[in-house]
Amino acid sequence: MTRLHEIVGEVFGAGASVPFSARLPGGASRETWALNVVTGSGRHELILRLDSPGAALEAGAPLASEAALMRAASDAGVPVPAVVAAGESYILMTRVAGETIPRKILRDDAYAAARPLLAAQCGRALAAIHRMPPSCLAQEAPAEEAEDPLRRWRDVLDLLGEPHPVFELALRRLAADRPADHFADHSADHSAGTRRTVVHGDFRNGNLIVGPDGIRAVLDWELAHLGDPLEDLGWLCVKAWRFGSPLPVGGFGGYDELIDAYEAAGGHPVDRDALRWWETFGVLKWGIICVLQTMRHLRGGARSVELAAIGRRVCENEWDLLRMLRGKPVAPT
Secondary structure: OHHHHHHHHHHHOOOOEEEEEEEOOOOOOEEEEEEEEEEOOEEEEEEEEEEOOOOOOOOOOOHHHHHHHHHHHHHOOOOOOOEEEEEOOEEEEEOOOOEOOHHHHHHOHHHOOOHHHHHHHHHHHHHHHOOOOHHHOOOOOOOOOOOOHHHHHHHHHHHHOOOOHHHHHHHHHHHHOOOOOOOOOOOOOOOOOOOOEEEOOOOOOOOEEEEOOEEEEEOOOOOOEEEOOHHHHHHHOOHHHHOOOOOOEOOOEOHHHHHHHHHHOOOOOOOHHHHHHHHHHHHHHHHHHHHHHHHHHHOOOOOOHHHHHHOOHHHHHHHHHHHHHOOOOOOOO
16 A cells, blocks of 8 residues: 555655555544554554545544544543654554454453443543543534534534434434533523533444453544533443443443443533433434445445445434434424
């Protein structure tokens, strides 16, 4: 791969060689490569993240901004890979040993001792993320939830031109049942009573490197923004990230384990009704993202079997939303 070798040459010099490189699975919007680089000082085991073509519709912050966030996260005590070098379209970082594939984390014997630890470790990592200074967010970082998350994703759904009555229903129900400390409309004064912290934006099983001892690194910072910290906790609890497990937190733990560890580590007090709202919002958001990713394939932005396959997840999210919304009143039109 030409771009990979160009980056290695820029970072390590013309004498560096790449005896091994392999593209890793996953990552619909950006490519991830594992590589070994050999220089006069020895061998370096690295990960390279690259922007993929056609990803502009849903790409988050530039990778250079993501690298800056990772450095700030490390300073705050969040486990992250060390950034070796970064540019506008790439991040080169150290390779952390461990597993990211959720089904292996949730089922393999190698992680049996780690699984009971993960929910509490997630709570502590999220508390550290939410302590990060807002100034670490570059101006280019996405502000999708900085104003009104429902309006943001309703607009995305409208622009896609795809009829999804369940998503429309969920948007109305969530608008009628916002958490008390969350602003009620786009034009309201948002300054009073609304918690604003750095939010990871995609903290979930699949974006964590896990070893036999538990979480070793938090990955994929491209969607970080200012928002309600409960957004991260709710997203972690979305059913899609349980991968068939009955346990609500990433498929590996319970709500109490997550919340108790989060609060003990200095996280904001957790209102469970508000957490449920953000979990429901997360299911809706993921469902719309599934439509968005599939349209990238169908409309020629990036032809990909992986993107096409994501389309089957749309109906799963619609079913999950119907179950979560059962019994709640419909908001008047």
